[in-house]
Amino acid sequence: MRQAPHKTASVELPNDKFLKEVRTLIAAGHDVTLRVRGVSMRPFLEDRRDQIVLTQPGVVKVGDAVLAEIAPGKYVYHRIISIEGDKVTLRGDGNVYGTEQCRLADVAAATKELIRKGRSYSAQGKAWRYYSALWPSWSFARRVLLKLYRMLKLYK
C-alpha cells in the first residue's frame, strides 16, 4: 500500500554503512555532526544525549578523540592513547580495560567540537583539554569514577 508522503518515521541507519558515507563526506571537506551512540566515551559524552562535530583528521596526536575504522566496516569514536610508527591504539574514556588498534590511515575524522547537554565545547578549548588531561588512564581509578558516575545518574 502507498504510504502517505508526509508520514515519515525516525530511522536508524546501520552503523557500518552510515559511517562509511560520513567518512566520504568528511573527506570531501564537510564537517559532520553526529549524535553520540553508546557509553564508551562517558562521562563527558552520554549515549543519545550529546553530539560531536567531526572534521578532516590532519595530523593526529595522543589524547585526541577520533573516529577510526578498527576493522573493515567497524568504526569507533575513541581517544588515541598511543601512536607507534603507523600503529594507533585507541581506548574509550568510559572503557576500563578494552583497547582497539588501527593504522594512521584508518583514522577517518578528528573532533572539531563536542556538544554536551546542549553546550558546545571546542576540541581546542580549555574545558575539553583540561578534562582530557585530568580523566585518569589508570584502570582502577576509572572503574571507581565510572561506578560513581553511574550511581549519580541513577539518583538524578
Added chain:
Amino acid sequence: MKINKGFELREMCGEHIIIGTGVENIDFSKVISLNESAAWLWREVEGKEFTPQSLAALLMEQYDVDEATALADATALAAQWVSVGIVAE
C-alpha cells in the same frame, strides 16, 4: 514554492536522506529522511516551482489515490518541508 538551494536527496543505506550539501557542517543529529513517495515527489519537483496542487496531481499520476486524499497529503507534505526549512514558499 521551491526547494531551497543546497539541499540534496541522497540514498544512504537504503533510506532517502536530505543532506544540506551547501552548508559546511552536515548535521546528522537533525537529519531529514523521506519515505518512498515523498522521495519520488522530491525528484519530480527538484529545480522547479511547485504548489500543493501540482504535488497532488503528481501523486494521482503515480499512485492510485483520489483527489481529496492526494491534496491533503500534498498539503501536509509541503507544509512539513517548509517548516523544516528545506523548501521556501
